[in-house]
Amino acid sequence: MAKKSSYLLLASMLSTVALSGCGGQGNEGKGTAQDVQDKKKEPYTMTIFTRGVSADEFDDRFRKAIEKKFPHITFKYIMAGTGTQITDLVSQGTIPDIMRIDVPSMNTEYIDVGLAYGLGDLIKKYNYNLKRFNSVFIDEMISAGRTGELYGLPVPPYFPMALYYNKELFDRFGVPYPKDGMTWDEVYEIAKKMTRVDGEVYRGFSSSTNAMLRDNPFSLPILDPAADKLADPGKWTQIFNNYLRFYQIPNNVMEKTATLEGNAFGKGKVAMMAGQQNIYFIIPPEVNWDMVAYPTITGAPKLMGQRGPAYWSITKQSQHKEEAFEVIMEMLSDEIQMEDSKKGIATTLVNPDIKKMLGKSHPVFSTKNMNAVNFYEPTSPTPKRKPELVDIPGRTQEAAILEAFTSVVTNQADVNSALRMAEEKLKKAIDAEKAAKK
Known part of the structure; x- marks a missing residue:
């Protein structure tokens, strides 16, 4: 593969820490949140903002799983549109907890408007294994931020x-x-x-x-x-x-x-x-x-x-950063990505079992040569x-x-x-x- 960016050094350091605390394959990337799980959860609302993902798609892919995992949280979903661009939300003081950002717009819609929050401390706290992702996508986010920070975790599709x-x-x-x-x-x-x-x-x-x-x-x-x-x-x-x-x-x-x-x-x-x-x-x-x-x-x-994926990110202003990270971990779990893959949504993970299921439950893709997209590794x-x-x-x-x-x-x-x-x-x-x- 082509030479990786020097920014991979941070990803390597973080994933090394992560590997020391991870269990078997089935638990990779889920973190260790027992201290939070053992406490009584007070109900509150968590806001998730995305561009280009309809409410129906979000509900189909994520809502059922996160509501089951976090019953004390009410999830408010906002899709960018007239009057609901991120700049509108910032000016209104209704800043989301979680954002789905992409590389082409991350400066203008995340960093430059004062929302950026590096995930390094949370990755260490939860012993989160970055190596479960294709390193190309981690490297992309670190290099795009131009600060050495990892501002998001890659969410399918790419x-x-x-x-x-x-x-x-x-x-x-x-x-x-x-x-x-x-x-x-x-x-x-x-x-x-x-x-x-x-x-x-x-x-x-x-x-x-x-x-x-x-x-x-x-x-x-x-x-x-x-x-x-x-x-x-x-x-x-x-x-x-x-x-x-x-x-x-x-x-x-x-x-x-x-x-x-x-x-x-x-x-x-x-x-x-x-x-x-x-x-x-x-x-x-x-x-x-x-x-x-x-x-x-x-x-x-x-x-x-x-074209690389979008990324689940957390805003600097969120009052629920730890649980926001837990929600992101759930949305990027092997189970959800397996279901995505079966629908024809290319995974951001390296897990070969998930890759080979691409399109298997889709009425059209299940009849096609979907392995074509995995024939070569992605470019740097x-x-x-x-x-x-x-x-x-x-x-x-x-x-x-x-x-x-x-x-x-x-x-x-x-x-x-x-x-x-x-x-x-x-x-x-x-x-x-x-x-x-x-």
Whole structure:
């Protein structure tokens, strides 16, 4: 695996302490809260805030378990929306106890608004075993915080990259199905064979373009970690050229927007799509699809690119930090993650028994090659900005690189010019952020 960030030192120290106090596999990560369990529990309300997880999903995955485990707690669930953004809650003085944060927005919606709370002391107190998680996700959170603190624990799903294919089209044109372990060169040759006009146009390849660029197997960041510029233009040139050739195949024309391109596979006229294994990505039932491991690119580690998970975090203002941590431990337990995995929600744990159950109880995923997402280990997280440098939101960076790639595909710019334009957009965004901080 690619070299880990130096921030892993903290995770290693914490997990070493954790291992000294853990019992057998069935108790890993559950902690030792006997002192709290033995005391009479006074009833109170604990508030949990998330972005992007509906109340129905939260109830289905977590509520029953935590209400059973903590009967004295009334759980108030708030989903971000109009009037309930975290900035709204802070201004109203209704700060949640637990938050579900993600890396792209953790600065603006957690750290910068004064909510951040490092979990190190609680991890030590409960002898919590960080090694039950894939180390990539722990490293990601520590490095993203840029302080050496661990601000959250990884909650499924994460979004591994995979290559989808339409079995009906491959059968129709007599081309063998893709398989796990292919290179992008091999996929390119298949895409050329599968792009054809047979009464109507059939495309050989489409993509979730933003994910394909951002979640690249080099773990290449968009913004340079040490300077106000685009990271490694030479490597971005290689990435652009690798994907660009697919859209230069005659008749394999990219859709007009990234959203349309990401949904093209579901129309049934595209042979292959590079995208995320995503419980929220619904392919119409009339498309007979399957998937294989994400292809490898020349010079990159044989690892699977992915959009990392969100994280359960605790606010600095919470008056119930210890029980909030206990609630988080329960929501990340082996039992809950096993049920998640069976539904097709990729686990953040290293437990092989949980991994191999991915999608087993899902009516669609249970018929697919779900092992494709575990064929390679996840890539290391992209290097983060030095703490002394001004950072800009991940979504701003993603927009700049996506616009650059689209301009090349649509023949509005060559690769070098497009990357220079992306760098200029990044610099302007950094300058605006510096001005806002004055």
